[in-house]
Amino acid sequence: MKPNRINFASPQLQFFSEDQLDQLHFKTIEVLERVGVEVNHQEALNLLKEAGARVDGQRVRIPGWLVIEALRKAPERIALCTRSGERALQLEKNQPYFGLGSDLPYTFDFETGERRESRKSDVARAARVADRLDNIDFIMSMAIATEFDRFSYLHQFHAMVENSRKPVVFTTRDGEDLEQIIEIAAMVAGGRDELRYNPFIACYAEPISPLHHAEESLAKLLICAESGIPVIYTPALMAGATAPVTLAGAVVTANAELLSGLVIQQLKKEGAPFIYGGVATILDMQTSLMSYGAPEFHMNSMVLTQLSQKYQLPMFSTGGCTDSPVLDKQAALEQMFSLLTAALSGANLIHDVGYVNNGLTQSLPSLAINNEAISLVKIFLRSFQVDDNTVPLDVIAEIGPRGEFLTHEHTYQNFKEELWSPELFIRESYENWENKGAKTLEDRAREVVQEILAEENEALLDPAVNRGIEDYLDRV
DSSP, X not given: OOOSOEEOOOOOOOOOOHHHHHHHHHHHHHIIIIIOEXXXXXXXXXXXXXXXXXXXXXXXXXXXXXXXXXXXXXXXXXXXXXXXXXXXXXXOTTOOXXXXXXXXXXXXXXXXXXXXXXXXXXXXXXXXXXXXXXXXXXXXXXXXXXXXXXXXXXXXXXXXXXXXXXOEEEXXXXXXXXXXXXXXXXXXXXXXXXXXXXXXXXXXXXXXXXXXXXXHHHXXXXXXXXXXXXXXXXXXXXXXXXXXXXXXXXXXXXXXXXXXXXXXXXXXXXXXXXXXXXXXXXBOTTTOOBOSSOHHHHXXXXXXXXXHHHHTOOEEEEXXXXXXXXXXXXXXXXXXXXXXXXXHHTOSEEEOTTOBTTTTEEOHHHHHHHHXXXXXXXXXXXXXXXXXXXXXXXXXXXXXXXXXXXXXXXXXXXHHHHSOOOXXXXXXXXXXHHHTTOOOHHHHHHHHHHHHHHSOOTTOOOHHHHHHHHHHHHHO
């Protein structure tokens, strides 16, 4: 007897076969064994030497078996929690989540439209808006608290946890302020043990391409390993500048940086949570800019996602970003394209949602538009189901030729679940749109943001906890 229910897999987009992925892996091992990486951190050098790597000054050549050991020890699945400790994001194969990016030096002022330097209040506003947008799953700072200079990262973290309950991916200057941010996070979580077992934070850190692990980068990697904090160790390279101009060469360079970082982390603490990923884009040869809209960038991200799944590691990818200086038609096309390709690749944490201007400028209306675009992408990813309800043979027989399904009970019971209803995009006649003010998509997005900012902020921290954080920031 044939089953009457089949769950079809969600659509996926991949470039390489398993055999081709093996070739990328083997070429990466060749780079690590023959070229090696530069390690500018004494403890990391000691760990590598004791484990059997070949250490010559700061150049380290890592044997393939050490990579295999590290992959075996690293967790294949990581859970990130809300601020209150409830598990929210399950980072596992083909489970995408979407979130902000970090550290934008400029902001389009929401009231005046002026492009100016970012401030702590811009971090807070972005967190408040993202907290209310249903399709934004995690928070990053989206701006730099430029007025606080050396302590900007601490104030950015404070602004995020004060204004959003969602999981936080944060950045730091060095190991010192990483320790300070972990201390603040422990205040929010209710202690170091609670933070370790139910982490609502993940630290973003970068090696320096090509093939260099800086002292600050490794300090963050080792502190996170010791503290049990998930770390996203992400190469940020440009094909043609800090990596080979060929896409496969750029991917192998990124992979060598990732796997060597993983080896160091696992030597420090077996089973420490590691999130694989990379920003492997291109140097635009006409403008010398690092491109966020380049198709090659998102092709590389898809291949890195395939490698992450081969290695059974959670993946940090990119989507919802654009090179356009402003929120225009180019921005909409590039943002939607990158969201869809990242989601189809099966990546987990898809960041930089709402970026404009080559990753330099914050736009809150852009964030609201991307929230709607993500809703559309999620519908596209939803798998088809074939069963007695989705193929209602009795209903089809009852209606028959030349009938209508609009008034049938089956339509009433299923249309809300089956059909996507946009909230920000419009489906109206020209006359109705004109009569309602002829508002553009950006106009409607601005109204959504304005409504959120006008409401009372429900995400504020407990006053006692907030006072404790403010006192700690004053002491620091």
